[in-house]
Amino acid sequence: MFKFFIKKNFCDGWDNFFFLVLSNAITIVLLFGAYFALRAADSINPYLPFAAFILVSGILMVQLFAWGANAAKLADFRSPSFAVFFSALKSVWKIGFAFGAMIALSLLLARFAIAYYLTLYFRDGNVIGLVVTAGLGWFLLVSAISLQYFIPLYFLQENNGFKKCLKKSFIIFYDNVFFSIELFIYNLVIFVISCVTFMIIPGLNGIVLSSMNALRLRLYKYDWIEKMSEQDPDFEKNRDKRNEVPWDELLAEDMESLGPRKLTSFIFPWR
Numbered sequence: 001m002f003k004f005f006i007k008k009n010f011c012d013g014w015d016n017f018f019f020l021v022l023s024n025a026i027t028i029v030l031l032f033g034a035y036f037a038l039r040a041a042d043s044i045n046p047y048l049p050f051a052a053f054i055l056v057s058g059i060l061m062v063q064l065f066a067w068g069a070n071a072a073k074l075a076d077f078r079s080p081s082f083a084v085f086f087s088a089l090k091s092v093w094k095i096g097f098a099f100g101a102m103i104a105l106s107l108l109l110a111r112f113a114i115a116y117y118l119t120l121y122f123r124d125g126n127v128i129g130l131v132v133t134a135g136l137g138w139f140l141l142v143s144a145i146s147l148q149y150f151i152p153l154y155f156l157q158e159n160n161g162f163k164k165c166l167k168k169s170f171i172i173f174y175d176n177v178f179f180s181i182e183l184f185i186y187n188l189v190i191f192v193i194s195c196v197t198f199m200i201i202p203g204l205n206g207i208v209l210s211s212m213n214a215l216r217l218r219l220y221k222y223d224w225i226e227k228m229s230e231q232d233p234d235f236e237k238n239r240d241k242r243n244e245v246p247w248d249e250l251l252a253e254d255m256e257s258l259g260p261r262k263l264t265s266f267i268f269p270w271r
Helices: 002-015 017-044 048-075 082-124 127-156 162-175 177-196 203-231 252-258 263-267
Strands: none
Touching (some): 002 017, 082 127, 127 203
């Protein structure tokens, strides 16, 4: 399943290369704006950058959230458009800003908490400081892996508000730990490549597309479980049976839609 996900995600990005680059241009402009806003805030007051960080994080996340509407279309083999992006801005700006602000505030609180408890350990030799620091570190890591699903959950499932997206993100992580870790590593690789290309490609929008593709394919598992549970009420409680997911069967339609993409088709798309 993961191999097909990588193939599909690459094809979606390649086939919409210029659209992705233009979309990332908006993100780059916002990142530059955030940088200068933080510098300006620091010159006014040493504590103001913290508030500015929360504000710019919320604004940046609104843009990524709105682009999620196009990512959902691409994941579903449909065409993206800037009309979809600007239309989505009107409906997602509240949840997008709240999500970005929550992440920024959490990072700031974690930063000060970790600094405090590490000082407590190295200065006073208090082991509790080290234990709490380790606990916070693991919590941040699990949260980072889980929240990959937040934006996709909003677009791939109806009636998912802020709380539902947050709750379901952790549920999906705990039910698909190894897959979630693989996706996280994959997204980290995309982020490193994006840094090398100055966020031009794949960029942050490429990471949103990656998470969207991953969750869309993974949700087939739950459709299958629901179908099997209708036939056997005890099926969902049997973890051994639940883990025997027939991915070849579930992905057959998507594989057919994507088609056999050879290397030459990427270099010479007209062939």
